[in-house]
Amino acid sequence: xxxxxxxxxxxxxxxxxxxxxxxxxxxxxxxxxxxxxxxxxxxxxxxxxxxxxxxxxxxxxxxxxxxxxxxxxxxxxxxxxxxxxxxxxxxxxxxxxxxxxxxxxxxxxxxxxxxxxxxxxxxxxxxxxxxxxxxxxxxxxxxxxxxxxxxxxxxxxxxxxxxxxxxxxxxxxxxxxxxxxxxxxxxxxxxxxxxxxxxxxxxxxxxxxxxxxxxxxxxxxxxxxxxxxxxxxxxxxxxxxxxxxxxxxxxxxxxxxxxxxxxxxxxxxxxxxxxxxxxxxxxxxxxxxxxxxxxxxxxxxxxxxxxxxxxxxxxxxxxxxxxxxxxxxxxxxxxxxxxxxxxxxxxxxxxxxxxxxxxxxxxxxxxxxxxxxxxxxxxxxxxxxxxxxxxxxxxxxxxxxxxxxxxxxxxxxxxxxxxxxxxxxxxxxxxxxxxxxxxxxxxxxxxxxxxxxxxxxxxxxxxxxxxxxxxxxxxxxxxxx
Numbered sequence: 367x368x369x370x371x372x373x374x375x376x377x378x379x380x381x382x383x384x385x386x387x388x389x390x391x392x393x394x395x396x397x398x399x400x401x402x403x404x405x406x407x408x409x410x411x412x413x414x415x416x417x418x419x420x421x422x423x424x425x426x427x428x429x430x431x432x433x434x435x436x437x438x439x440x441x442x443x444x445x446x447x448x449x450x451x452x453x454x455x456x457x458x459x460x461x462x463x464x465x466x467x468x469x470x471x472x473x474x475x476x477x478x479x480x481x482x483x484x485x486x487x488x489x490x491x492x493x494x495x496x497x498x499x500x501x502x503x504x505x506x507x508x509x510x511x512x513x514x515x516x517x518x519x520x521x522x523x524x525x526x527x528x529x530x531x532x533x534x535x536x537x538x539x540x541x542x543x544x545x546x547x548x549x550x551x552x553x554x555x556x557x558x559x560x561x562x563x564x565x566x567x568x569x570x571x572x573x574x575x576x577x578x579x580x581x582x583x584x585x586x587x588x589x590x591x592x593x594x595x596x597x598x599x600x601x602x603x604x605x606x607x608x609x610x611x612x613x614x615x616x617x618x619x620x621x622x623x624x625x626x627x628x629x630x631x632x633x634x635x636x637x638x639x640x641x642x643x644x645x646x647x648x649x650x651x652x653x654x655x656x657x658x659x660x661x662x663x664x665x666x667x668x669x670x671x672x673x674x675x676x677x678x679x680x681x682x683x684x685x686x687x688x689x690x691x692x693x694x695x696x697x698x699x700x701x702x703x704x705x706x707x708x709x710x711x712x713x714x715x716x717x718x719x720x721x722x723x724x725x726x727x728x729x730x731x732x733x734x735x736x737x738x739x740x741x742x743x744x745x746x747x748x749x750x751x752x753x754x755x756x757x758x759x760x761x762x763x764x765x766x767x768x769x770x771x772x773x774x775x776x777x778x779x780x781x782x783x784x785x786x787x788x789x790x791x792x793x794x795x796x797x798x799x800x801x802x803x804x805x806x807x808x809x810x811x812x813x814x815x816x817x818x819x820x821x822x823x824x825x826x827x828x829x830x831x832x833x834x835x836x837x838x839x840x841x842x843x844x845x846x847x
Contacts, residue, residue, distance in 0.1 A: 447569030451713040460669030461781040463681040465501035468551030473510040480537035493728035500779025530728035553726030591707035606706040613688035620664025637664035659790040661689035666786030683739035685789035712746030723822035727774035727834040730825020737769030743796035760803035773832035775839030
């Protein structure tokens, strides 16, 4: 048997990632060194016949399919373009966009489709099962499907899932199964039903890379926010105004509260304490850092309590963007119109990441959540400062580049440790990224588009233990010791 390795490496990698397997996972299944998988995927190594058969079995395909020539393949093409920013900025309840907002939306749709049901059963898989208790997934499902009874099963054993956040919904009338649906919570509160192609969502942006958008804006003499406003159409400015109002309210509410966060970790709310913790000899820089951190903790603590926040791009990262803009408005008096323009530019960056990589911690780790939020905040701040398109791009690129590999490892599956503190750190990093870009944008070597794709590949290569499963990293620590 001969093999065509010119395309097989990319196909092996694509199938491995589609089954949420790391290189280490696949190597273990085949009983070969990790470096052999790397070599195969790079096209630098040829599998033996036995390895080819084992690869096909592990990847649920055939040897012929695995090694056929590319021109014989039917390769699905991603529909070009991007969705509206109204699908990115969503107002809802925490603590997790993928673990509470997504399942809530799925259950609402499924309940409306099954009016004859008198009971439900829901099976949670992957990250939804492993961190569902900490994220209150079971509580939001029961609440959404109430008053009808719902049996919830946490299946932590099933592997090779089509998406790390997979759930099955079953509607019954007594013992008769009326309807069954499989749903994927794909991040940021968005969901997709099995059988629904990713391209079926409505794409209103024709362009889906920063390079293409920047070229168009420069040709037409547009700021990035103007491109967004023109594409989104009438009423979008009002939508952003509502988003900004909800963000401000979350900060203000969080600064007023004290006490213990729910969940059993005995974590004290710190936002109010930080906000009021003034020193006589406090420098301007220290005060700025303290206030920014206070605003971040305020939103993070509101999210942890299941209160009303805005996904930016997710619940777990909801404190980064608003705290940066809130501080600037308080300090420098920027108008709401100026803030909304900054939100438009920041949202555009988030949309590019969502489209070309992921904003889901279960897919790509926390770099996809807090890293993306940091990039959004950096771009928004650069827009607020009226920096050039190139400097806005560099700000976002710096922000996400220095979050590459960031793991999602919440203790007990709660969006508290290290999540809340991480929002504060990312906000300050966003400010630093803008400052650096204003000096060095002419010397950069890496584009934002390339860094986004690198984040995608890095995240998918992360062990599942570091992708919102609470099985590795900080999640393994006991805070009671």
